[in-house]
Amino acid sequence: MKSSEIRSQFLEFFKSKQHKIVPSAPMVIKNDPTLMFTNAGMVPFKEYFLGNKDITEPRVADTQKCLRVSGKHNDLEEVGMDTYHHTMFEMLGNWSFGNYFKKEAIAWAWELLTEVYGIDKDILYVTIFEGDASENLERDSEAYDIWKQYIAEDRILNGNKADNFWEMGEQGPCGPCSEIHVDIRSAEEKAKVSGASLVNQDHPQVVEIWNLVFMQFNRKANGSLDKLPAQHVDTGMGFERLAMVLQEKQSNYDTDVFTPLIREVEAITNSTYGKDEKVDIAIRVISDHVRAVAFSIADGQLPSNTGAGYVIRRILRRAIRYGFTFLDTKEPFIYKLIETLSMQMGNSFPELKKEKTLITNVIKEEEASFLRTLDQGLVLLENIIQTANGKEISGAKAFELYDTFGFPIDLTSLILRERGYSLNEAEFETELQKQKDRSRAATKVATGDWVVLRDDAIEEFVGYDTLEGQVRITRYRKIESKKDGELYQLVFNLTPFYPEGGGQVGDKGYLEAPNGEVVYIIDTKKENNLIVHFAKNLPRRPEDIFKVVVDTKQRGRTAANHTATHLLHQALRNILGEHVAQKGSMVHSGNLRFDFSHFSKVNDEQLREVEDFVNGRIREGIALEERRNIPYQQAIDEGAIALFGEKYDDTVRAIKFGKSMELCGGTHVKNTSDVWHFIITSEGAVASGIRRIEAITGDAAKSYFEDRSKAYKEVQKLLNNTKDPASAIEKLQEDNSSLQKQLEELLKDKAKNIKGELKNEIEDLNGVNFLAKEVDLDAGGLKDLAFELGGEVENLFILFGSKVGGKALLTCYISKDLASEKDLNAGQIVxxxxxxxxxxxxxxxxxxxxxxxxxxxxxxxxxxxxEYIN
Structure with a gap:
């Protein structure tokens, strides 16, 4: 029976028992602070059990995506090592909310397993709660009496509180449970040892497949138990284990839940499952973990450095590391499994098909990034191991790997354990603390006391309406930093200078004293609700009234770029989709940077559309609609976009250009035409699922066009003033390609000539035809030469060395039969x-x-x- 049939038969069976079939809830939990992931089938129904939600459907059945990798239920390190633990798994379940109870739950479970699925009752065992005197809980005789109608009494086993009393947490609904176990050992093994003695003993062929939980008590805060007014049933059956039983396999991984993925891993990595235990573990890890990561991404959780995102990244990196170490994969490949997974499970879980591109691209990017870290870090870690004194590795050296190269410390620990080494973790923590202290020292600023000239508690910002004014200095102080040296901080009674914030840089400008003295303002920031102006020196008479002037050109360019970010945000949401959300920005006078959520490269056509959209709004000459001090909720209700994670006051400022409306405290042009023109200069990824666009406007765009025009004229001149430079360059490329081919042919001829000479230099070493030689060829030539010699000489071991372009290259070739017979591995040797x-x-x-x-x-x-071959 195929796994898809197993799943559908379960749901159809309970549908016939008047259960409502509901779709799986997301595996990633957004609104429960106690859990990051759905780790059991009952999690989506917690509110019903707790009485926080009205019951509309008394009978429900589903298959629920679950993930167990953190907290109390953490199976991560077991996954791959055995054949029945998983990170992500499906839990088939039927639920009764105050409707039926033990009699029906047990009867239907037995009917489904033995009559519908046809499982031999002689391989089944069941457990019941044996009672607990300390809790004043009696044996679940009710369940026992029901079970003995279906199964021999010697197959009904007592279970302790740990195994057979289920609790949601320290408080809340709980109750006894009955587990159904299956014994799929051979007849010979069963004759030697009774299956009853192996129940709940972690035997790989005597496993629990279904747990029937009877919620009949409520655990109070003082630990006491009260009977619930309504009794519930909560069952969970491991889909993967059920498939193992019904498909008569000895491992979950041998079922068609996993075999399509395993076959794909074999094909991609040129490996074989079932011959080598280390390879098998690696393939199991990858086949399991790709499911967990794919479903998490489909449910909206991308890999990241914090929280649930870090858990997902850790799962994926574990899979990458196993592939790298045991399958010799040096390029991203796990992302290629998503096509198979989508075809296999997409009908039951349509989110896999819908988000296939997103999942594929995120995994590929994560793989490429981590492989670069692994490749470099493993070489360095190997050097550390080789030079170690004893079996404990220096925490300081491990910290250098972590701090300088980004090599994860938990991965270092894991590899060391596998190699029989330990890590001096205390020393690592010491180095980590030193680094934090150094970081703080590097940014430390020596700050003098404020000199208060005027007791003026209110500092008014007038910079939205004017770029100059008459001000008094209310306070100042001297600071010294390692970065900028000696500076002064000035606070005015009012200021037109915009302080750095919301991604926009602070204003620059100057203040002018009555005697003509000028002090330049080099930056403006906000500190403890004060707008602080940075100056290289202090006016001679700080008590004077000063004229302050903001740098008009810089403010104008910055305002144009900030306005462009709003239009860009609107364009991206319009062209790429409503999923686009701003994740960060940086607005300077010279350029703008905009980070946004999107999960694939924005192609050239889309970028042109974005540019055209923004420039269209610029040409329309849309006037700024600015609204200050409006209630936050009112602005949101009117369609304003608020940035996630940004803290807003009760009243806010809304900026509107046509259909673009955002909450923003930055400065903007009065009309979009003041932006002049918008040009995207780059687009790329900054993290998985986060893209970055950099762009220019106004004067920078003018300079861009002028530079391009100048460069175009220079190209024309180099091409003898042709009127069609593109065709001329294309002709040059064709000529170059032709010459390149001629050069390649000459190199091949050279290699053929060398080949005859090298054959005479091959020597017999311990039954190996050996050749080690420096050859003046590039990588491609060395490869061709090695394979040509390999086609003519048996039992051949070749190491070629070359020096090309000031760098060294080694090429190792080993005849396949020789590699197998002598257990030689070219990858390990090089x-x-x-x-x-x-x-x-x-x-x-x-x-x-x-x-x-x-x-x-x-x-x-x-x-x-x-020496190695000798």
């Missing part, structure tokens, strides 16, 4: 020999390369290869 050229590399067991920055080490690597 990684070892790569130390001589101060580099690293890898590849397949029969062919691998390494690159390094020390050409002088090539000769040592060639000699080391000979």
């Amino acid at each position: 990684r070892k020999l790569g130390k001589h050229i101060q580099g690293g590399g890898g590849g397949q067991p029969f062919f691998a390369t390494a690159g390094g920055k020390n050409p002088d080490g090539v000769e040592k690597a060639l000699l080391a290869a000979k």
Whole structure:
């Protein structure tokens, strides 16, 4: 029976018992501070059990996506090591909210398992709660009496409170439960040991498949139990384990829940499942973890550095690491499994199909990023291990890996444990604290006391309406920082200077004394609700009344760029979709930067659409509609966009240009035409699911066009003033391509000539045809030469070294039969020999390369290869 049939038969069965079939709730929990993920089938129904929500459907059945990787239920480290633990799994369940109870739950469970699914009752065991004197709880005789109508009494086992009394938490609904276990061992094994003795003993073939929870008590704050006025049923059956039983397999991973993914991993990584335990573990880890990560992303949780996002990133990185270490994968590949997963489970879980592109792109980006960290970090970690004194690794060296190269400390610990080493964690923590102290010291500012000139508690910002004014200095102080040296901070009674905030830089300008003295304001910030102006020096007479002037050009350019971010946000939501949300911005006078949520590269056509949209609004000449001090909720109700994570006062300022309306405290142009023109200069990723656009407007856009025009004329001149530079360049490219092909042919001829000479240099070492030689060819030429020799000479081991462009290259080829017979691995060998050229590399067991920055080490690597074979 296929897994899709198993799932549908379960739901159809309970539909026939008048249950409402409901879809799976999201695996990622948004509104429960006690949980990050749905870790059991009952989680979406907690409000019913707690009495916080009215019951509209007394009978419900579903298949619920669950994730157990954190908190009380954490199976992460077991996943892959055995054949029945998972991170993400499905829990089939039927629920009664004050409707039926033990009699029906037990009867229907038995009917479904033995009659519908056809499971032999002689391989089933059930458990009941044996009671607990300390809680004054009696044995669940009611369940026992019901069960003995269906199964032999010697197969009804007593279970203790830990196994057979289910509780939601320290308080709330709880009750006894009956577990159904299955014994799928061979007849010979059953004859030796009774299955009854293996129930709840973590035996891989004697496992629980269904738990029937009878909620009949309420746990009070003092620990006492009261009977619930309404009794509920909460059941959960492990879908993957059920499939194992019905498909007559000895492992969950041998069922069609996982075999399509396992076959795809085998094909992509050129590995085989079922021959080597380490490879098997790696494949199980990857096949399991990709499901957890894919479903999490589909439910809206992207990998990140905090909270639930960190858990998802950790799961994915565990899968990547196993592939890297045991399947020799050096390029992203896990993302390729999403197509198979979507085809396999997309009909039951349509979110997989809907978000397939998003899931694929996020995983691919995460893989590429972490593989770069792994590749570099593992080489460095290996060096640390090789030079270690004893079996404890220095925490200081592990910290250097973490701090300098971003290599995760938990991964370092894991690898060390696998290699039989330990980490000095106390030393690591010491180094971590030192780093934090250094960081604080680097940014430390020596601040003098305020000199108060006027007791003026109110500092009015007038910069929305004017760029100059008459002011008094109310207070000042001197500060010294390592970065800027000696500075003065000035506070005025009122100011037109905009302080840095909302992504917009602070204003610059000057103040002028009555005697003509000028003091330049180099920055403006907000500190403890004071607008603080930074100056290199203090006016000679700080008590004077000063004329202050904001740098008009900088303010104008900054205002144009800030206005452009609003139009850009509107354009992105219009063209890419309503999912786009601002995740950060930086507005300078020279350019703007805008970060937003989107899960794939914005292609050239879309970028042109975005540019056209913004420039269309600029050409329309839309006037600014500014509304100050309006109630926050009123602004939201009227359609204003508020930034997630931003703190707003009860009253806010709303900026509107046509249909674009946002809550914003920044400065803006009076009319979109003042932006002049908008040009996107770059688009790229800054994190998984977060893109960044950089752009210019106004004077910077004018300079951009002038520079492009100048460059175009220079290109024309280089192309003899042709009127069609594009065609001329295309012709040059064609000529260059032709010459490149000729060069490649010449190199191939050179390689053929070299081949004859090299065949004569092959020597027999311990039954291995051995050749180690420096050859003056590039990587492609060395590869072709190695494979040509390999096609003509049996039992061949080759190490070629070359020095190209001031860098070193090693190429290792091993005949496939030889690699297998002698247990040689080219990838492992080049990684070892790569130390001589101060580099690293890898590849397949029969062919691998390494690159390094020390050409002088090539000769040592060639000699080391000979010593290795000897």
